[in-house]
Amino acid sequence: MNNSRRHFIKSASTLIAGAGLVSALPSTLKAAVAPSDRLNVAAIGINGMGWADLTSMLKNPAAQCVALCDVDQNVLDKRVAELAQKGIKVKAYSDYRKLLEDKSIDAVVIGTPDHWHCLQMTDACAAGKDVYVEKPMGNSIIECRSMVAAQQKYNRAVQVGQWQRSQQHFKDAIEFVHSGKLGQIRLVKAWAYMGWMKSIPVKPDGTPPPGVDYKAWLGPATTRPFNENRFHFNFRWYWDYAGGLMTDWGVHLLDYALLGMQSAAPKSVMAAGGKFAYPDDAAETPDTLTTVYEFDGYNIQWEQAIGIDGGPYGRDHGIAFIGNNGTLVLDRGGWEVIPEKGKMEAVPRQKSVDNGLDMHTTNFIEVIKSRNFTDLHAPVQVGALVATTAQMGNIAYRTGKKVYWDAADGKFTDRDANKLLAAAYHNGYKLPNIKA
Structure with a gap:
């Protein structure tokens, strides 16, 4: 993100914190935010929780979806059409590696089956993306270690989808x-x-x-x-x-x-x-x-x-x-x-009394803005x-x-x-x- 985008997102963070649940924010607020000032989010694996995570994230005025990826063209077409009905036009990929080449993407949601989490999360970090990865973080003990190392090596914000960590x-x-x-x-x-x-x-x-x-x-x-x-x-x-x-x-x-x-x-x-x-x-x-x-x-x-x-x-x-x-x-x-x-x-x-998933994705977006990784509710160490x-x-x-x-x-x-x-x-x- 450029400096102007970072400045806006910091301001939006303060506003969100004062408003309580992201889902309660008026739609006019999101409309007032210029697309160029929003966080560009993409999702890999969009059939189940990946789609739920993305949908939650898009309640936040600081986020906009720019790309989707799935190896099932039927699912991909369905989700692209659903976003189009809301006036959101996105790029569609069947190969997540091609999606990661897009330098305009700031963060990715990984909602693929467990055996893909490690490769996609480490590749995303190496590509300079912040990552929201579904649980379980890794499909083996050694994978968990590699994922922790990737976050540390590439210095990316990584939130694991253990959303109960955000529920009051x-x-x-x-x-x-x-x-x-x-x-x-x-x-x-x-x-x-x-x-x-x-x-x-x-x-x-x-x-x-x-x-x-x-x-x-x-x-x-x-x-x-x-x-x-x-x-x-x-x-x-x-x-x-x-x-x-x-x-x-x-x-x-x-x-x-x-x-x-x-x-x-x-x-x-x-x-x-x-x-x-x-x-x-x-x-x-x-x-x-x-x-x-x-x-x-x-x-x-x-x-x-x-x-x-x-x-x-x-x-x-x-x-x-x-x-x-x-x-x-x-x-x-x-x-x-x-x-x-x-x-x-x-x-x-x-x-x-609250929506844990919405609070969790909000926390992720706020940390992307602040770059204060200690504020993450479910960082890689917790997930590992x-x-x-x-x-x-x-x-x-x-x-x-x-x-x-x-x-x-x-x-x-x-x-x-x-x-x-x-x-x-x-x-x-x-x-x-x-x-x-």
């Missing part, structure tokens, strides 16, 4: 946890019971739909025949591209478990589960899983169950900080404290810690062992576990080996 009631809950009122916390539970997620029926291999560049979609993943089950949303349930519910919902909820306990890496991890609900369906990742992370003086426990809504404390997702005096239960709708008898006062449910923690759980499950982490060496003490530290890259792609 989550912040308030953690402030209460840190107050010490719960007493000694010996166990933290985080869980996702997803009743709306159903079995994936086995389907035969076929041919990609017209307009889909399947080779580009696979990228560094193992070459396999096209199968509808592995495409779009359901890629989450295959080890080639993602880590199941652990890296889908787990990174959101374990993030707050770690934040509440101010945790670094665990000492050990053990996990047990499997395809208990749907043993014969097409998914590879477990539908049922319990994982225990050991720390000094406390444990963090992860639970997941697909096809069931009845999670702990009557909630289908959440985090519970279980202390000697009481238990704080937190989810996306609010938080409350359930006291141990005679040890503390109950705190009635404190409901959510929780993605690494989730990957540790999956590694314990896949090896069938209790695995021990050597923090000094940055690896496990078990050979089989260390084989899963890095995701295998195929089709001529190479894992970025970036040193800060």
Whole structure:
């Protein structure tokens, strides 16, 4: 950005902060901002959360969309048309590398499947772009390290899409946890019971739909025949591209478990589960899983169950900080404290009052303007810690062992576990080996 644009964006930042939610800003304000003074944003991967992230970002008067990229021409055409209906004309790309060559683009949103995050984020940083990358930040522990190194080497603003970090009631809950009122916390539970997620029926291999560049979609993943089950949303349930519910919902909820306990890496991890609900369906990742992370003086426990809504404390997702005096239960709708008898006062449910995603994208835009990266709510270090923690759980499950982490060496003490530290890259792609 030139100096005049930076000056405007700083002024807009002050205005946004005074107005509260970006979504509440009058449309006349955005109309009053000259396009040349706005932040040029592009999005790579626009079928699901990438589109939601971009839509949220465009509520901000300091941002304008100038380009979209997707390997599914059907999705690309649809999104270009949707923007055109709002009077927004954008360039369309099927190859993200071509998009990154456009020097007028200031920032990119990455909403592609997990196995693409590392390459696209590191390439974007190298191209001088600031980045909003969906969670989980990396699809392996080694990828997370490369992504942290890329941010540091190229000095870019990188926000990870863990938007709960920007939601006020989550912040308030953690402030209460840190107050010490719960007493000694010996166990933290985080869980996702997803009743709306159903079995994936086995389907035969076929041919990609017209307009889909399947080779580009696979990228560094193992070459396999096209199968509808592995495409779009359901890629989450295959080890080639993602880590199941652990890296889908787990990174959101374990993030707050770690934040509440101010945790670094665990000492050990053990996990047990499997395809208990749907043993014969097409998914590879477990539908049922319990994982225990050991720390000094406390444990963090992860639970997941697909096809069931009845999670702990009557909630289908959440985090519970279980202390000697009481238990704080937190989810996306609010938080409350359930006291141990005679040890503390109950705190009635404190409901959510804001839009976490809008607050999160606003924070990203404000940091792009200020260049004060310490103000990011979910920087790469946060994204790397929780993605690494989730990957540790999956590694314990896949090896069938209790695995021990050597923090000094940055690896496990078990050979089989260390084989899963890095995701295998195929089709001529190479894992970025970036040193800060």
